[in-house]
Amino acid sequence: MTKGEHTSEVRVRFAPSPTGFFHIGSARTALFNWLYARHCGGKFILRIEDTDRQRNTEESLRVLFEGMKWLGLDWDEGPEKGGNHAPYFQSERGAIYEDYLQRLFRSGHAYRRDGAVWFRVSGKPAIIHDEIRGDVVRLEEKDFVIVRSDGSPVFHFVNVVDDIAMGITHVIRGEDHLSNSSKHVELFQAFAVAAPKFAHIPLILKTVGSGKMSKRDQGALIEDYQRREFLPEAVRNYLCLLGWSPKEDREILPIGEIISLFELQQISKNNARFDEKKLTHMNGEYLRALPVDQFVERCRSALGSSGLSGAVSDDYFREVMAVCQEKIRNLETLGDFCGYFFRDRFPFDEKAMEKLFQGRDALERIDEFLKAIQSQPAGEFSGESLENLVGSLAESMGVKTGDYIHPVRFALSGKTVGPSFYHLLKVLGKERVEHRLRTFLGGFTTRDQ
RNA sequence: GCCCUCAUCGUCUAACGGUUAGGACACCAGAUUCUCAUUCUGGUAAUCGGGGUUCGAUUCCCCGUGAGGGUGCCA
Numbered sequence: 001m002t003k004g005e006h007t008s009e010v011r012v013r014f015a016p017s018p019t020g021f022f023h024i025g026s027a028r029t030a031l032f033n034w035l036y037a038r039h040c041g042g043k044f045i046l047r048i049e050d051t052d053r054q055r056n057t058e059e060s061l062r063v064l065f066e067g068m069k070w071l072g073l074d075w076d077e078g079p080e081k082g083g084n085h086a087p088y089f090q091s092e093r094g095a096i097y098e099d100y101l102q103r104l105f106r107s108g109h110a111y112r113r114d115g116a117v118w119f120r121v122s123g124k125p126a127i128i129h130d131e132i133r134g135d136v137v138r139l140e141e142k143d144f145v146i147v148r149s150d151g152s153p154v155f156h157f158v159n160v161v162d163d164i165a166m167g168i169t170h171v172i173r174g175e176d177h178l179s180n181s182s183k184h185v186e187l188f189q190a191f192a193v194a195a196p197k198f199a200h201i202p203l204i205l206k207t208v209g210s211g212k213m214s215k216r217d218q219g220a221l222i223e224d225y226q227r228r229e230f231l232p233e234a235v236r237n238y239l240c241l242l243g244w245s246p247k248e249d250r251e252i253l254p255i256g257e258i259i260s261l262f263e264l265q266q267i268s269k270n271n272a273r274f275d276e277k278k279l280t281h282m283n284g285e286y287l288r289a290l291p292v293d294q295f296v297e298r299c300r301s302a303l304g305s306s307g308l309s310g311a312v313s314d315d316y317f318r319e320v321m322a323v324c325q326e327k328i329r330n331l332e333t334l335g336d337f338c339g340y341f342f343r344d345r346f347p348f349d350e351k352a353m354e355k356l357f358q359g360r361d362a363l364e365r366i367d368e369f370l371k372a373i374q375s376q377p378a379g380e381f382s383g384e385s386l387e388n389l390v391g392s393l394a395e396s397m398g399v400k401t402g403d404y405i406h407p408v409r410f411a412l413s414g415k416t417v418g419p420s421f422y423h424l425l426k427v428l429g430k431e432r433v434e435h436r437l438r439t440f441l442g443g444f445t446t447r448d449q
Numbered sequence: 450g451c452c453c454u455c456a457u458c459g460u461c462u463a464a465c466g467g468u469u470a471g472g473a474c475a476c477c478a479g480a481u482u483c484u485c486a487u488u489c490u491g492g493u494a495a496u497c498g499g500g501g502u503u504c505g506a507u508u509c510c511c512c513g514u515g516a517g518g519g520u521g522c523c524a
Binding site for chain 1: 451452453454455456460461462463471472473474475482483484485486487488516517518519520521522523524
């Protein structure tokens with residue numbers, strides 16, 4: 001079955017509790033649920049598990065919703081959207097829980113002790129039908145609390161009640177819930193309802209050290225990627241590959257294709273270590289594949305707060321970005337990479353400075369280059385004619401073109417890396433180039449005295 | 450401690466009894482009469498250990514070992 005062609009009875013849900021941040025592991029759980037729903041033509045439901053009253057804040061919800069939208073994970077039922085099973089906040093579903101609780105009392109599955117309500121376990125092993133791991137058998141040995149003595153219902157209870165009430169067919173969640181699932185299976189049995197199919201997906205581990213990613217680890221929060229100007233489609237693609245892989249040896253593929261290829265059986269069983277280097281690589285691939293117009297737009301918003309883009313014309317901005325696109329891997333460092341296009345004062349790489357200007361040769365090359373371009377009409381300050389100019393200059397002086405290119409690039413940008421040299425000159429323009437070279441040489445004269 | 454899950458290059462993974470064990474990131478080396486944080490080419494690098502089953506095990510079974518998770522009136 002492929003996207004949009006059919007509708008099915010598949011109903012999956014992402015059920016986060018608002019914590020104030022959007023963890024990468026939660027995001028991937030949401031993503032896998034979403035992919036499965038879209039693959040099957042089923043429904044993706046967002047349900048907010050806010051039974052822990054203290055943590056339920058507006059800000060927490062905002063972070064969550066924005067993160068979901070940023071990743072393109074739209075939900076079919078839930079907050080802001082509604083649906084036949086509203087409300088979608090557990091804090092508003094008290095009457096439903098009360099009703100289900102009475103059923104457990106009547107059937108003898110629940111009892112009161114110490115002011116709380118407890119669930120009586122069956123004493124028999126529960127079988128968890130897992131689409132990824134096969135049947136997992138686990139004995140739930142002890143009765144557990146389902147309503148606290150302050151009257152608030154516990155996760156295990158409301159989670160199962162809502163899955164029943166909302167007609168959830170597949171529970172796709174992190175492997176850290178696998179041991180909980182035997183409790184949940186017991187609850188489903190107590191309600192005389194067939195348990196949904198489960199899919200316990202592997203966890204995302206720290207890049208270094210032991211344990212799963214925690215909110216304090218670098219790269220653990222979706223809002224950080226938003227702030228750091230990663231492309232959401234790159235983050236999403238990377239996340240798809242953390243625990244799942246398509247057939248063939250493909251990694252970067254459009255979301256529509258991922259949807260049609262996505263199968264629960266194809267999900268890996270083992271935990272995956274998070275690798276930001278690979279994410280950054282993919283981000284670069286996505287950046288370079290962007291149509292120029294879109295790339296320029298993303299750059300504009302990425303540089304928005306830096307003040308770099310404000311002072312120049314749209315055309316100039318566009319030219320600069322077009323020249324940077326083939327080199328850049330992330331938008332986070334864009335300002336550092338191309339700041340010198342917008343300001344005459346920019347930092348110089350000290351180490352490169354020492355290496356490049358040990359003797360006076362490099363300064364003489366800059367001087368020669370400066371004299372050579374002065375005779376060049378401003379209108380002909382373009383790639384091809386500049387290339388010819390440097391070529392014949394080098395030839396007449398008996399040196400390599402690189403002997404001009406490296407020091408001049410450095411004097412103009414403070415860096416040894418950047419866009420292609422002739423593009424750099426052309427975009428900066430003759431006037432700016434001459435001015436910067438003079439200033440640079442002047443700085444050396446002063447220093448020598 | 451007890452319970453559950455997992456185990457292929459440093460990392461993410463492919464191979465669901467027969468492959469020179471494949472791809473990607475990273476790394477290293479070359480190339481691009483201009484850099485490289487781009488692009489292209491090439492290279493190093495893996496089946497945790499021990500027993501079985503089988504003509505044949507990365508693949509199936511058992512035991513170790515290692516890793517991860519759970520063991521709350523958190524979710």
